[in-house]
Amino acid sequence: MNDYLVKALAFDGQIRAYAVRSTETVSEAQKRHHTWPIASAALGRTLSAGAMMGAMLKGDAKLTIKIEGGGPIGPILVDSNTKGEVRGYVTNPHIHFENNDQGKLNVGKAVGRDGMLSVVKDLGMRDFFSGQVPLISGELGEDFTYYFASSEQVPSSVGVGVLVNPDNSILAAGGFIIQLMPDTDDQTISKIEESLKNISPVSSLIEKGLTPEELLEEVLGKGNVQFLETLPVKFSCNCSKDRFATAIIGLGKKEIEDMIDEDGQAEVHCHFCNEYYLFTKEELTELHKEAQ
Template structure:
C-alpha cells in the first residue's frame, strides 16, 4: 500500500476530516537526510501534518511550515501543496536521545518549547497569509492543534505519529486532522472527544495496517462518515540543476567570474532533498555569457 490521503465529512457536514499514511514519504526524507530516530520522528510528524494542511488548499496553492522551538534539532522546515506533494528538512538531522518517561521518542526534548510554529500560505494573491503561534508542547500534534484553534479559529484535533525501526528506517507514519465546522452540536463534540480518548496512538494504528479510511472510522464512527476524495502522497522536491543554474546566472558576471577564478567549478546544495549539483568551468562560462 503506497502513501495516500483521504478527505471526509462527518456528522452531516458538521465535521471535516483528513487522514494520511505517510510511511514511505517520511522514509524517503529519512534516507535523504540520514536522520536519527528522534529527528526522524520530529520531521515525520511535521511533514505528516503539513501534507494534510496542503490538502486543504486548491489549485497551485502551497504552504510552508517552520518550527523553531529552541531545541537541539534546530529548525524544521516543510513545504506542501494541494497535490499531496511534500518536502522537508531539519537543521540537525543527527539528533537523538534516550526514550522519554513514556517509552517514546523524546520529540519534545529535540524540538524544544521556547519558540514558534509559523505557517505561510501562498494562495495566489499578492500578499501571503501568515500565521504564527508559540510552541506549547514540542510534541507537535498539540502544537498544530493549537495553531488551528488560535490562528485559524478552527477547533481541531491533530494526531501525528512516527515509528522508527532499529536500523533507523521508518516503520510507520501517519496522522489525522479533525475539524469542527461552525455550529457543531455539543453532542457531536462530546462523541468525538470520547472516541479520541479511547483510540490507540496514530502510529500504532498505522503499524497494525489500518488505512487512512480505517483511522477516520476509528475516530468518527462508521455510521457518521462520508468519504469525499483520495489522493496520493509523496516526497517531492522542486529543485533541479536547471533551476539552480538560473540562480547562478542571476548572480551576475562578476560573481560567476569569481567562481571560475577561485574554484573552477560550483556546487549547489538543496536543503530540502539533500541533492547536490556540480557545475563545470564550461557551464560557468556559459552562465557568465548569459548573465547581465
C-alpha cells in the same frame, strides 16, 4: 501500500476530517537526510501534517511550515501543495536522547518549546497569508492543534505519529486532522472528545494496517463518515540543475567570475531533498555569458 490521504465529512457535515498514510514519504525523507530516530519522528510528523494542510488549499496554492523551538534539532522546514507533494528537512538530523517517561522518542526535548510554529500560505495572489503561534509542547501534534484553534480559529484535533525501526528505517507514519464546523452540536463534540481520549497512537494504528479511511472511522465511528476524495502523497522536490543555473545567472557576472577564479567549479546543495549539483568551469563560463 502507496501513501495517500483522504478528505471526509462526518456527522452530517458537522465535522471536516483528513487522514494520511505517509510511511513511504517519511521513509524517503529519512533516506535522503540520513535522520536518526528523533529527527525522523519530528520531520515525519511535520511532513504528515503538511500533506494534510496542503490538501485543504485550492488550485495551485502551496504552504510552508517552519518550526523553531530553540531545541538542539534546530529549525524544521516543510513545503506542501494541493497535489499531495511534500518536501522538508530538519537542521540537525543526528540528535539522540533517551526515551521520555512514556518510553517514547523525546521529540519535545529535541524540538524545544521556546519558539514558534509558523505557516505561510501562497495562495497564488499578490499577498501571502501567514500565521504563527508559540509552541506549547514541541511534540507537534498538540502544537498543530493549537495553531488551528488560535491562528485559524478552527477548533481541531491533530494526531501525527512515526514509528522507527532499530536500523533507523521507518516502520509506520501518518496522521489525522479532525475539525469542528461552527454548527457542531454538543453531543457530537462529546462523542469525539471521548473517542480521542481512548484511541491508540496513530502510528500504532497504521502499523496494524489501518488505512486512512479506517483511521477516521476509528476516531469518528463507523457509519458516521462520508468520504469525499483521496489524494496520493509523496516526497517531491522541484529543484533541478536548470533552476540552480538560473539562480547562478541571477548572481551576476562578478560572482560567477569569482567562482571560476577561486574554485574552477561550483557545487550547489538543495536543503529540502539533499541533492547536490556540480557546475564545471565550462558550464559556469556559459552562465557567465548569459549573466547581465
